[in-house]
Amino acid sequence: MFDPYREQLNRRFQNALLSLFGEPVPRLVWSHPPKVQLGDLASPVAFDLAKRVRKAPAEIARELLRAAEPLPGIARADVAGGGYINLFLDRPGFLSAMFREVRSGKKPDQTAARGKRIIEHTNINPNKAAHVGHLRNAVLGDTLGRAFRYLGENVEIQNYIDDTGVQVADVVLGMSHLRGIDRAGIDSLPGRLDYYLWDLYREITERYEKEPALLERRRQVLRDLEAGQGDNARLGREIAVRVVRRHVETMQRINVTYDLLPWEGDILAEKFWDKTFRNLRESGTAYQPEKGKLAGCWVMRIQSSEDQEAGEEAEKVLVRSDGTVTYIGKDIAYQLWKFGLLNADFSYRPFFRYPDGREIWSTERSPGPRKAPSFGQGQIIYNVIDSRQARLQRIVAEGLRALGHPGEAERSIHFSYEMVKLSRACAEEMGFLPAGSDPGIKSVEISGRKGQGIKADDLIDIMSDKATREVGKRNPDFSPEEIRKTAETIAVGALRYFMIKFNRNRVITFDFQDALSFEGDTGPYIQYSVVRASNILRKIKERSGWTPKDLDSEIDTIDWTFLTGSEEGDLFWDILFQGSQWRERVLQATDTLELSQLARFCFQLSKKFNGYYHRYPVIQEKDKNRKWARMLLVYLYRQQMVQALDTMGIEVPDRM
RNA sequence: GCGCCCAUAGCUCAGCUGGAUAGAGCGUCGGACUACGAAUCCGAAGGUCAGAGGUUCGAAUCCUCUUGGGCGUACCA
Numbered sequence: 001m002f003d004p005y006r007e008q009l010n011r012r013f014q015n016a017l018l019s020l021f022g023e024p025v026p027r028l029v030w031s032h033p034p035k036v037q038l039g040d041l042a043s044p045v046a047f048d049l050a051k052r053v054r055k056a057p058a059e060i061a062r063e064l065l066r067a068a069e070p071l072p073g074i075a076r077a078d079v080a081g082g083g084y085i086n087l088f089l090d091r092p093g094f095l096s097a098m099f100r101e102v103r104s105g106k107k108p109d110q111t112a113a114r115g116k117r118i119i120e121h122t123n124i125n126p127n128k129a130a131h132v133g134h135l136r137n138a139v140l141g142d143t144l145g146r147a148f149r150y151l152g153e154n155v156e157i158q159n160y161i162d163d164t165g166v167q168v169a170d171v172v173l174g175m176s177h178l179r180g181i182d183r184a185g186i187d188s189l190p191g192r193l194d195y196y197l198w199d200l201y202r203e204i205t206e207r208y209e210k211e212p213a214l215l216e217r218r219r220q221v222l223r224d225l226e227a228g229q230g231d232n233a234r235l236g237r238e239i240a241v242r243v244v245r246r247h248v249e250t251m252q253r254i255n256v257t258y259d260l261l262p263w264e265g266d267i268l269a270e271k272f273w274d275k276t277f278r279n280l281r282e283s284g285t286a287y288q289p290e291k292g293k294l295a296g297c298w299v300m301r302i303q304s305s306e307d308q309e310a311g312e313e314a315e316k317v318l319v320r321s322d323g324t325v326t327y328i329g330k331d332i333a334y335q336l337w338k339f340g341l342l343n344a345d346f347s348y349r350p351f352f353r354y355p356d357g358r359e360i361w362s363t364e365r366s367p368g369p370r371k372a373p374s375f376g377q378g379q380i381i382y383n384v385i386d387s388r389q390a391r392l393q394r395i396v397a398e399g400l401r402a403l404g405h406p407g408e409a410e411r412s413i414h415f416s417y418e419m420v421k422l423s424r425a426c427a428e429e430m431g432f433l434p435a436g437s438d439p440g441i442k443s444v445e446i447s448g449r450k451g452q453g454i455k456a457d458d459l460i461d462i463m464s465d466k467a468t469r470e471v472g473k474r475n476p477d478f479s480p481e482e483i484r485k486t487a488e489t490i491a492v493g494a495l496r497y498f499m500i501k502f503n504r505n506r507v508i509t510f511d512f513q514d515a516l517s518f519e520g521d522t523g524p525y526i527q528y529s530v531v532r533a534s535n536i537l538r539k540i541k542e543r544s545g546w547t548p549k550d551l552d553s554e555i556d557t558i559d560w561t562f563l564t565g566s567e568e569g570d571l572f573w574d575i576l577f578q579g580s581q582w583r584e585r586v587l588q589a590t591d592t593l594e595l596s597q598l599a600r601f602c603f604q605l606s607k608k609f610n611g612y613y614h615r616y617p618v619i620q621e622k623d624k625n626r627k628w629a630r631m632l633l634v635y636l637y638r639q640q641m642v643q644a645l646d647t648m649g650i651e652v653p654d655r656m
Numbered sequence: 657g658c659g660c661c662c663a664u665a666g667c668u669c670a671g672c673u674g675g676a677u678a679g680a681g682c683g684u685c686g687g688a689c690u691a692c693g694a695a696u697c698c699g700a701a702g703g704u705c706a707g708a709g710g711u712u713c714g715a716a717u718c719c720u721c722u723u724g725g726g727c728g729u730a731c732c733a
Contacts, residue, residue, distance in 0.1 A: 027673090034676065044675055050713065057713080081676035082713095125733070166732050219731095297731060320731040327733050388727060390660060418661070419727080443726090470695070490695090502669075505661055507726065513682090514668065518695055520681040521669080528695050536692045543692090588672065600670065603680080614688095614697045634692090656695075 005089070006030060008072045013045070016067035021053060036574040039078060039086030046083040057083025091573050092560040098580050099555055099632065102639050115154070115379025118338050119145050121415075122159040122251065122258070123385070125167040126240035128201050129194035130250050131453035132510050133386075133420040133446045139499035140417055140595060141384035142256040143648055147590050147598070150647045151583070156375065159247075159258045160334065163240040164265045165327060167448075169221040171197050172236045173214065174204035183235045186242070193239070194246040195455065202451030222324050228269055237265065248352050248360065250456050254492050255649040258360045260375050266346055266363040267333050273325055275342060276333035276403075277318070285402040286318055296321035300328075300402070302395060316395050328392060332399040339400075339408045340377035348372035382593075384415040387505065415593050417504035421445055422454070423511035430454070443509045454510065463491035466516055467524075471656060478655075486653045490524050493650045497523030500648065501599040521603055523650055529606040530645070530652045532613065533638040540619050540631060548635045554628050562626065568616055572633055575608050579640040586647065602644050609637050 014024040025045060033042045046061035053060055061079040071077060076088040121141020124134050141157070148155045162168070175181045178200065181189070189196050208214055224232035244261065251257070267273055277298075280286035286298045298319035318329040336342045349368035352360040361372055383393060393414040400409040427433045427444035432452045446453040467487035471478065478486070498515050502508050518524035540546050563569040582601065589597040618634060621627040642652055 029673075031672085031675085038676080042676085047675070047713070084676065123733090162733070170732095294731075299731095314729090317731050322731080324731085326731070331733095385733095386727095387661065389733075391728060392733080416660090421726085445727095449732090474693075474695080506669080507662075509668085511668085517682075520695095522681085522695085524695055525681095528693095532693075532696080539692055585672090592672080594672085596670085597672075600680090604670095607680085610696060611698090613692070617692060619692050655693090 005073045009041075009074075009087070012068045012071055013043070013064065016064050017045075020063060020067055021049065025049075033084070033086055036570045036577075038080060040089045040577055041087040043085045044083070046079075046085065050083070061085045089577070091563045094580075095560070095576060095632075096555055098576065099551065099636065102636055103552065116156055116377060117148055117153055117380045117382065118156045118158060118376070118378035119148075119382045119384065119415075120158045120160055120338075121382075121384035122247070122256070123162070124247055125162050125165060125448075126243040126247070127167045127171040127197055128243070128448050129192075129198045130247050130456040131446060131448070132422075132456065132459060133453065135254070135456050135459070135495065136417065136420050136499050136508065137384055137386065138251050138256045139254065139496050139649070140415065140504065141382075142251075143496075143500055143595050143598070144382060144384070144415065144590065144593070146647050146649060147586050147595070150586055150643075151590065156378065157257065157259045158338075158375075159261050161240060161244055161261050161263045162327065163236060163263050164222075164225045164268060164330075166218070166222060167201070168236050168240055169218050169225055170204050171201055171239060172221050172225070172232055173218050174200040175235060175239070176232075177214065177217070178203060178207065182231065183238050186238060192246060194243050197239070197243065198448075198451060198455065201448060205449045219322055219324075223322065225265070226268055226324050228265055245352070250460075252354065253457075253460055253488070254495060255651070257354060257358065259373075260348075261351055261360060261362045262334065262337075262346070263363050264330055264334075266365055267330055267337070268325070269365045270344065270346055270363075272333040272337055272342055272344060273330055275344065276336055277325075277329070279403055280318065280332070280399070283403060285399065289315070300395070300399065302398065328395055328399075331392075331396050332403075335381070335396055335400060335408075335412055336403070336405075338376055338378050338381050339405070339412075341405060341408065345376065348375065380411045380413065382413050382415045384417075386419050387416045388419065390414060390416055413593075415504075418507045419446070420508045420510050422452070423509045425513075426454070426511050427452075429512070443507075459515070460491060460495065462512070463494055463516060464488055467491045467494070467518070470518065475655060486656055489651050489653045490518065490527060490656060493523030493527045493645075494518055495523070496649050497526070497599055500595045501603075503596050504594060524656075526602050526606045526641070526645065527650065527652050528656060529610050530638055530641045531654070531656050533609070533634050533641070534652075534654070536613065536618050536634050537631070537638065543619055544627075546628075546631060548631075551628070551632055551635065555632065558629050558632070559625050560629070562629070571608065571612050571615075572629070575605065575612060576633060576636055578605055578608070579637060582640060582644050598644070598648055602641065602648070605637075605641065605644075 010028050013028055017024045025048065028043065028045060030041045030043055033039045046057040046064065049060050050057045058079055061083045065077050065079065065085055069077065071087065073090055073093065074087050075090040078086040080086050119141055122134065122138045124130050145155045145157050186193065221232045224230045225236045227233060248258070277286065280300070286300055288298055289295050294315060294317060297317045299315040299317050302314040302316055316328055317326050319325055346363035347365060347367045348361045349364045350359050350370065351362035361375070385393060397409040397412050400412060421443040422432065424433065424442055424444070432444055433441065444452065464487050467490040468483055471483050471487045471490065475483070501521065537548065563573055585597055585601045589595050616630060618627060618630040621630060645652060
């Protein structure tokens with residue numbers, strides 16, 4: 001929206017710097033003053049120059065300003081705060097340009113897509129139900145994808161399915177050994193499979209303690225899974241497919257979608273690993289230690305400087321002594337494929353169809369029924385994985401580098417975030433903390449093995465139930481179906497907002513009370529504010545017959561003098577000017593991978609808008625000029641917010 | 657031991673590449689609904705930005721150390 005302004009301003013100021021001090025500055029930064037009354041854009045450049053020029057910053061600022069004027073799009077300029085150059089935009093000009101842009105409906109300033117961005121997220125082991133920790137991952141990954149798509153980037157979302165790992169082996173063993181259930185028996189199990197396995201996974205994990213011999217049987221299961229043949233493999237595949245379907249449905253509830261499910265088993269079956277392994281051996285990256293505890297394994301030396309300090313050679317296992325491949329090994333092969341470096345591709349088949357017609361595809365071992373879109377061949381790859389796996393991510397990147405792909409290693413980005421823990425109150429409520437446990441324990445780790453965690457669907461249900469009560473209370477005229485639909489929208493808004501409002505490297509201590517709040521800094525607060533904006537527009541149409549379309553012609557007749565020198569004018573301008581910076585904010589958020597900035601932007605804007613409509617009524621306003629102007633504000637606010645919320649995967653109900 | 661992360665109001669958190677009097681939400685106290693719906697708004701109280709040094713015109717923000725916490729350092733992922 002104001003990129004053009006910025007460029008012109010920079011040129012004028014750099015020229016002024018050149019003529020005054022003989023050289024431009026490397027980077028001219030424009031920030032925003034703490035208050036609108038101080039201006040719209042601010043530059044601290046005079047402070048930087050003060051030492052070199054040996055003059056007071058304020059004096060430099062004034063000289064610079066004189067030399068740079070007249071400034072395009074700027075109504076007034078000021079020096080304040082001891083040397084800041086503060087610029088006031090031409091408000092009427094800016095507003096009508098902004099309005100026309102919004103009305104045109106086109107997304108301006110699309111970044112030129114430089115190639116596909118592949119985002120890998122969710123990645124839940126298909127041996128149990130999804131839990132709150134997985135929700136954080138999925139919401140972050142999905143929001144990142146939405147943000148890039150908003151910017152015009154080419155995005156592909158992949159959800160990697162580890163169907164040949166130890167965790168699936170655990171439940172396969174649990175099924176056969178503890179329950180005596182084979183593939184045919186799955187249908188007769190009570191309830192949903194992912195919930196059933198939640199308990200079974202915990203049970204089998206506990207059983208290893210008493211029956212260590214079971215670990216040997218698990219190794220056999222793991223070998224079978226990798227070989228992809230026999231009863232265990234068939235049972236494993238059956239479990240994985242069914243559980244993944246549940247995960248996809250769970251995530252669909254919170255507007256998280258995927259393009260492709262790459263199966264680890266297919267990486268093995270398609271010989272991607274064999275190919276990668278050959279390269280790793282030939283390049284000397286993978287080797288077999290003769291002795292020591294890793295004798296018989298194939299390992300990779302870790303060259304990170306931190307590890308060398310330890311004195312001992314750091315090595316990471318790629319192939320276990322029993323011949324099975326670790327996650328690291330398979331992941332290196334997967335990363336190579338994602339970058340299109342394997343000269344090989346999967347077969348594909350459709351896996352799931354969303355109501356809007358979009359499809360999730362799945363990798364497959366034999367040619368599928370239909371021609372699939374082109375997958376992989378990414379330019380930049382984002383791996384959304386929590387910070388506990390930082391070391392593994394580094395090692396995978398090292399693998400790429402060792403195979404001669406340093407550029408790809410650089411563009412394989414670990415989107416790292418801290419984990420979700422359960423608050424003490426939450427853990428107690430769920431029965432994860434025995435009575436009399438150490439009062440110093442403030443939070444409890446989520447653990448699938450121990451069956452400790454809040455299942456994603458349970459949480460969504462609880463939030464939905466609460467929203468249902470609130471919606472019903474406020475809207476007695478709603479049909480049960482309307483109540484249900486609205487409540488689900490609100491629950492999703494609350495949940496998604498909650499999951500991205502925190503800094504990514506802050507541990508979220510999950511607590512029901514916080515997550516279930518619909519007031520203050522929450523998704524529903526923002527949804528409510530947009531609903532109110534819609535209501536104002538609806539009512540003004542009923543009572544005055546005015547519609548946003550009328551603004552197309554009315555906007556040119558609006559007298560904007562009230563915008564300057566009045567409290568209303570400042571607030572009015574503040575809201576719209578800030579709202580126009582959404583795209584800037586999205587760029588910043590994707591640059592820093594700090595998506596909490598998106599949430600904060602929306603909350604701040606909503607807060608200002610709420611304050612505005614309380615103080616300045618639209619429909620009752622007698623002065624026609626002001627009434628049109630206020631309606632313009634309400635309209636633009638709503639348009640901006642709907643777009644912003646959509647980027648966060650949050651919908652706005654008609655009423656709530 | 658080594659590596660990564662965190663420490664800001666009673667609680668939960670913001671504070672963008674160092675910049676103008678440190679901000680929200682919740683909670684507490686006080687106020688505003690025969691309505692553009694109070695899931696809202698207005699006001700008040702509440703902070704040696706863990707501690708100590710350093711860099712700088714300027715530090716919550718950068719550097720060093722200390723303390724306290726989380727996580728990693730598997731032939732789990």
